[in-house]
Amino acid sequence: YIKVTGAGTADLRLTNLVSTSGATVTVAGTSGNDALSFAAGASSHTVTVNGVSYSFAASSYNAFSLSGAAGTDSVTLTGTSGDETVTLTPTSATFVGNSFSANGSGFEHAIANGNGGLDRAFVYDSAGDDTLTVGPTRLTLVGNGFSLQADGFHRTFAYASDGLDRAFMHDSTGDDTYEGHATWSRMYGDGFYNWASRFDRVFARASSGSDRALMYDSMGDDTFDAYHNWGRLYGDGFYNYASNFDRMIAFASEGLDRAFLHDSNGNDTFEGREKSSRLYGDDYYNLAAGFSRVFAYASTGWDRAFLYDSAGNDHFEGRHNWSRLYGDGFYNWAGGFGRVFGYGSSGYDQATLLMQTSGDTFDDNGSWSRAYNDNYYNYVGRFDNISAIAPSQASASATAAVGQAGGSVAALATTPRPDPNKEIDLATNTESSKVHTRSGPVNGDEITIASELVVDPKASAVYKLSRYTEETSTDSAFASLEGADLDPTVVAIENVIAPL
Numbered sequence: 001y002i003k004v005t006g007a008g009t010a011d012l013r014l015t016n017l018v019s020t021s022g023a024t025v026t027v028a029g030t031s032g033n034d035a036l037s038f039a040a041g042a043s044s045h046t047v048t049v050n051g052v053s054y055s056f057a058a059s060s061y062n063a064f065s066l067s068g069a070a071g072t073d074s075v076t077l078t079g080t081s082g083d084e085t086v087t088l089t090p091t092s093a094t095f096v097g098n099s100f101s102a103n104g105s106g107f108e109h110a111i112a113n114g115n116g117g118l119d120r121a122f123v124y125d126s127a128g129d130d131t132l133t134v135g136p137t138r139l140t141l142v143g144n145g146f147s148l149q150a151d152g153f154h155r156t157f158a159y160a161s162d163g164l165d166r167a168f169m170h171d172s173t174g175d176d177t178y179e180g181h182a183t184w185s186r187m188y189g190d191g192f193y194n195w196a197s198r199f200d201r202v203f204a205r206a207s208s209g210s211d212r213a214l215m216y217d218s219m220g221d222d223t224f225d226a227y228h229n230w231g232r233l234y235g236d237g238f239y240n241y242a243s244n245f246d247r248m249i250a251f252a253s254e255g256l257d258r259a260f261l262h263d264s265n266g267n268d269t270f271e272g273r274e275k276s277s278r279l280y281g282d283d284y285y286n287l288a289a290g291f292s293r294v295f296a297y298a299s300t301g302w303d304r305a306f307l308y309d310s311a312g313n314d315h316f317e318g319r320h321n322w323s324r325l326y327g328d329g330f331y332n333w334a335g336g337f338g339r340v341f342g343y344g345s346s347g348y349d350q351a352t353l354l355m356q357t358s359g360d361t362f363d364d365n366g367s368w369s370r371a372y373n374d375n376y377y378n379y380v381g382r383f384d385n386i387s388a389i390a391p392s393q394a395s396a397s398a399t400a401a402v403g404q405a406g407g408s409v410a411a412l413a414t415t416p417r418p419d420p421n422k423e424i425d426l427a428t429n430t431e432s433s434k435v436h437t438r439s440g441p442v443n444g445d446e447i448t449i450a451s452e453l454v455v456d457p458k459a460s461a462v463y464k465l466s467r468y469t470e471e472t473s474t475d476s477a478f479a480s481l482e483g484a485d486l487d488p489t490v491v492a493i494e495n496v497i498a499p500l
Contacts, residue, residue, distance in 0.1 A: 017029070017030070017049050018049065018054055020056075020061065023060065023061050023062050023063055024061070024063040024064070024065065025045075025047060025056055025061050025063070025064045026064075026065045026067075027047055027049060027065065027066045027067065028067050028069060029049075029066075029067055029068045029069035029070075029071070029073055029106070030050075030069060030070075030071070031069060031070040031071060032070075032071045033071040033072045033073060034049070034050055034068060034069070034071060034073045034074075035050055035051075035073070035074050035075075035076075036048065036049055036050075036066050036068070036073070036074070036075045036076075036104070037076040037077070037078070038064050038066060038075075038076070038077050038078065038095070038102040038104075039078040040078065040079055040080045040084075040095075040097055040100050040102070041058060041080065042058065042080065043057070043058055043059075044056060044057055044058055045061060045064065045100060047064065047066075058099060058100070062099055062100045062101065063100070063101050063102075063103075064100070064101070064102040064103070065102075065103050065104075066102065066103065066104040066107075067104070067105055068104070068105065068106035068107040068108070069106055072109075073106065073107045073108055073109070074107060074108065074109035074110070074111070075093055075104040075107040075109070075110050075111070076110075076111045076113070077093060077095040077102050077104065077111070077112045077113070078112075078113040079095060079097055079112075079113065079115045079116075079117070079119060080097060080115060080116070080117070081115060081116035081117050082097055082098055082116075083097075083098070083117045083118040083119060084097040084098075084114065084117060084119050084120075085119070085120045085122070086112040086114075086119070086120075086121045086122070086150060086153070087121075087123075087124075088110050088112060088122070088123045088124070088141070088148040088150065089123075089124045089148075090124075090125070090126045090143065090145075090146040090148070091105065091146075092105050093105075093107065093110040093112065093148075095112060108145060108146050108147070109146070109147050109148075109149075110147075110148050110149070111149045111150075111151070112149070112150045112151070112153075113151050113152055114150070114151065114152035114153040114154070115152060116152070117154075118154050118155075119152070119154050119155070120153060120154065120155040120156070120157070121139060121150035121153040121155070121156045122156075122157050122159075123139060123141050123148055123157070123158045123159070124158075124159050124161070125143060125158075125159065125160045125161055126143045126144065126146065126161075126163070127162040127163060128143050128144045128162070128163045129143065129144070129163040129164045129165065130142065130160065130163060130165045130166075131143070131165070131166050131167075131168070132158050132160075132165070132166070132167040132168065132196060132199065133167075133168045133170075134156060134158065134167070134168070134169055134170070134187070134194045134196070135169075135170035135171075135172075135192075135194075136170075136171070136172040136189065136191065136194075137151065137152060137192070138150070138151050138152075139151075139153070139158065139194070141158060143163075154191070154193065155193045155194075155195075156194045156195065157195045157197070158194075158195070158196045158197065158199075159197045159198065160196070160197065160198045160199045160200070161198070164200050164201075165198075165199045165200050166199060166200065166201040166202075166203070167185065167196040167201070167202045167203070168203045168205070169185065169194060169196065169202065169203070169204045169205070170187070170204075170205050170207070171187060171189060171204075171205065171206045171207055171209065171211055172189045172190070172191075172192060172209070173207065173209055174189050174190050174208075174209045175189060175190075175209045175210045175211065176188065176189035176206065176209060176211045176212075177189065177211070177212050177213075177214065178204040178206070178211070178212070178213045178214065179213075179216070180202055180204065180213070180214070180215045180216065180233060180240030180242065181216045181240075182216065182217065182218035182235065182237070182238045183197065183198055183238070184196060184197045184198065185199070185202045185204070185240060187204060189209075200237075200238070200239065201239045201241070202239070202240045202241065203241045203242075203243075204240070204241065204242045204243070204245075205242075205243050206243065206244040206245045206246070207244065210246050211244075211245045211247075212245060212246065212247040212248075212249070213231070213242035213245040213247065213248045213249070214249050215231070215233040215240055215242065215248070215249070215250045215251070216233075216251050216253075217233060217235060217250070217251065217252045217253055217255070217257055218235045218236065218237070218238060218254075218255070219253065219254040219255060220235050220236050220254070220255045221235060221236075221255040221256045221257060222234065222252065222257045222258075223235065223257070223258050223259075223260070224250040224252070224257070224258070224259040224291065225260050225262075226248055226250070226260070226261050226262065226279070226286035226288070227262045227286075228262070228263065228264035228281060228283065228284040228286075229243060229244055229284065230242065230243040230244070231243075231245075231248045231250070231286060233250050235255075246283075246284070246285065247285045247286075247287075248284075248285070248286045249286075249287045249289065250286075250287070250288050250291075251289050251290055252288070252289065252290040252291040252292070253290060256292050256293075257290070257291045257292050257293075258292065258293045258294075258295070259277070259288035259293070259294045260295050260297070261277070261278075261279040261286055261288065261294065261295070261296045261297065262279075262296075262297050262299075263279060263281065263296075263297060263298045263299055263301065264281045264282075264283070264284060264301070265299065265300050265301060266282050266283075266300075266301045267281060267282070267302040267303065268281040268301060268303045268304075269281070269303070269304050269305075269306070270296040270298070270303070270304070270305040270306065270334055270337065271305075271308070272294060272296065272305065272306070272307045272308065272325060272332030273308045273332070274310040274311075274327070274329070275289060275290065275330075276288065276289035276290070277291075277294040277296070277332055279296050281301075292329075292330075292331065293331045293333070294331070294333065295333045295335070296334045296335070296337075297335050297336055298335065298336035298337040298338070299336060302338060303336070303337045303338055303339075304337060304338065304339040304340075304341070305323065305334035305337040305339070305340045305341070306341045306343070307323065307324075307325035307332055307334065307340065307341070307342045307343070308325070308343050308345075309325060309327060309342075309343060309344045309345055309349050310327045310329070310330060311345070311346045311347055312327050312328050312346075312347045313327060313328075313347045313348045313349065313350075314326065314327035314344065314347060314349045314350075315327065315349070315350050315351070315352070316342040316344070316349070316350070316351040316352070316380055316383065317351075317352050318340060318342065318352070318353045318354065318371065318378035318380065319354045319356075319376075319378075320354075320355070320373075320375055321335060321376070322334065322336070323335075323337075323340040323342065323378060325342050327347075338377065339377045339379075340376075340378045340379065341379045341380075341381075342378070342379065342380040342381070342383075343381055343382055344380070344381070344382040344383040344384065345382060348384050348385075349382070349383045349384050349385075350383060350384065350385045350386075350387070351369070351380040351383040351385070351386045351387070352386075352387045352388075352389065353370075353371040353378055353380065353386070353387070353389065354371075354389045355371050355373075355388065355389065355390050355391060356373060356375065356376065356391070357373060357391060358390055358391055359373065360372065360373045360390070361373065362388045364386065364388075367381065367382065368380060368381035368382070369381075369383075369386045369388065371388055
């Protein structure tokens with residue numbers, strides 16, 4: 001019975017918000033702002049409506065239906081220590097375990113707690129502009145009129161659809177990997193795995209640990225920009241950004257793809273090869289593989305560039321402020337480097353050294369040549385034909401062909417290259433140990449691939465993905481990097497630099 005006491009006039013309305021039918025429990029909201037929750041348990045399940053709790057035996061009840069009705073409502077779903085799955089959308093929430101299921105509808109705000117076990121969360125956006133933020137322990141997806149949150153899930157999968165959608169992916173304090181593809185991205189490490197599909201802009205942020213970013217292009221014409229503390233790979237319909245990663249590696253496939261590599265304020269090294277090029281220094285390492293054009297830029301510091309030919313017929317051109325080595329299918333350009341070294345091998349290779357002033361020095365010994373003054377130093381070795389052009393002798397008739405004096409290509413190929421860890425004394429033409437010790441990877445540090453199979457459970461497709469490791473075991477975590485971030489909300493690609 002109900003007993004009401006007191007004085008005066010009052011309106012009284014009785015509402016039955018919780019009802020049962022067989023093994024199903026139904027919970028209804030009111031016309032106001034309601035807070036409903038469900039917590040699964042081993043022996044009993046608990047439902048709470050606006051602060052009032054109800055307990056149901058797990059042996060008798062296993063299905064729970066919660067409705068938000070009118071108002072601005074929220075629902076919280078909590079699992080057990082077992083393996084469970086939650087699905088969140090702007091209009092619904094479903095939590096399924098081995099012995100229970102909980103369904104919510106009509107809620108503007110939904111929170112799911114994994115509470116242990118190998119739990120998975122599937123989160124879907126709206127047709128508007130939505131923002132995903134995900135880290136090792138929490139995922140949030142926010143849009144116009146709704147918010148979704150998943151805490152403590154071992155695997156999360158987020159799906160974007162219409163609208164201008166952005167994803168912000170954060171690492172852990174350990175060693176983590178980010179992979180950015182044209183249609184999906186993922187961040188994973190010890191104990192977590194976060195996957196995002198078809199977001200228009202993806203921003204990945206690393207913190208502590210030894211972290212790597214692997215970025216893959218599309219089938220179209222794409223661009224890779226890399227700096228010492230951030231990089232981005234973008235093309236028609238996608239934009240992937242990564243900051244503060246110790247290693248950034250970008251892979252090109254089809255299309256006319258270009259890579260722009262920028263140095264730091266310290267002492268940096270650029271290596272340009274036919275298949276891949278890399279620029280690295282004391283606290284960063286950026287590699288571009290398979291790009292049609294690679295441009296490397298040096299600024300301050302003691303910077304060096306090493307340009308290597310292919311097995312075909314290639315050409316090196318060295319000037320006082322930039323150099324390039326190119327051939328069939330590749331083009332590597334280096335600007336602003338204090339020392340540039342060009343190397344030929346097989347094929348018929350030609351080198352042209354264009355001197356800055358009539359007072360520049362040109363040396364040749366039959367198998368290598370160099371041109372230099374106080375402002376630049378260009379060296380070429382193992383080329384079949386080497387030409388030096390002075391400023392006042394720009395015509396072809398004034399070139400001095402000196403490269404073939406040493407004999408055949410095979411003979412030139414046996415000439416040892418100068419030690420890149422030694423400084424060249426321009427006055428005596430001798431090598432001595434340089435003051436700056438070389439940092440970063442050395443030529444022998446190749447990259448190996450260990451493949452794993454990862455299933456996209458919603459697309460019913462199996463992706464064969466690659467995790468990249470360095471063969472050398474001497475690498476250690478680099479110091480944290482600094483850099484100002486700009487607003488990424490501008491739609492134009494040219495203005496999207498970094499996340500908030």
